[in-house]
């Protein structure tokens with residue numbers, strides 16, 4: 446077996462070993478075509494079947510809700526920050542945002558360039574160390590939509606529930622926790638995610654959209670920035686990121702083989718609980734950054750007593766083969782990103798390392 450690093454990278458992040466090995470096995474000659482999937486036409490039957498399989502698998506894992514389409518686009522989740530207001534902002538209506546941290550702020554920045562923005566709730570005053578209660582949400586008079594970030598990758602917070610917004614379209618950036626747990630797609634008009642955390646390699650952005658809201662984009666929008674272009678052409682208007690979509694299909698198979706969303710959720714909870722327990726039982730040597738009830742099962746953020754100690758922790762962890770434990774440069778501290786594909790064994794090894802490091806540095 447190949448030697449695998451204890452990979453806690455925030456994104457691009459760990460992929461399942463089984464998926465990498467399967468991709469390797471069929472890399473050079475895909476389905477007896479005499480070529481790799483990267484070398485074939487995106488109009489070929491073989492490619493199109495992979496493309497459609499990935500879409501169907503994704504909806505299947507979510508219980509096949511009716512009225513939704515899966516789109517594959519490029520430009521990362523960051524391009525969606527602009528495409529959402531471009532396509533859905535309306536004269537005289539306000540784009541509503543929940544201000545939960547770094548990624549929500551990037552979405553808000555784009556929306557402000559393109560129309561009127563209303564902040565429906567914010568935890569900025571508390572340094573984003575919790576997500577707002579649903580009862581704190583206050584929508585504007587005429588909301589065009591409500592945008593949320595289900596998991597703030599940098600701060601390490603995660604919503605455990607979502608609001609019922611009635612006729613107001615609910616749009617959610619799930620880049621860092623999509624398919625890490627079951628969720629009811631029916632509550633959302635649109636869910637989107639850059640693939641490189643929980644779904645596959647970078648270069649693909651997955652959109653789950655209610656068909657009726659993407660039927661017609663405003664006429665002035667450029668072709669590639671219109672949802673109706675991608676929807677009307679089954680995400681094949683231009684050349685799609687075909688290798689990435691193939692990898693997503695393999696990752697989705699892997700999720701199916703591991704008990705679907707319930708199965709991966711159970712694993713994810715176990716992994717997160719292991720690390721949070723190590724933090725909470727360290728008598729203050731490690732301190733969790735996030736309030737109870739808002740802690741992310743995907744990105745575990747914590748601090749040590751001083752920045753020197755944090756530097757020493759980062760260095761020692763690298764020497765022991767742990768990758769990516771340094772927190773985001775904007776917030777400091779430590780962060781263990783434990784997406785679906787990070788094995789329990791990596792988390793166990795991390796907890797043992799944390800224990801040893803504490804014993805040596807207390």
Ligand SMILES: *Cc1c(COP(=O)(O)O)cnc(C)c1O
Nearest residue numbers: 521522523548598618620621639
């Ligand atoms: C990583 C991330 C993004 C940005 O994704 P890109 O694909 O790099 O544009 C957006 N939102 C969240 C929550 C993220 O974790």
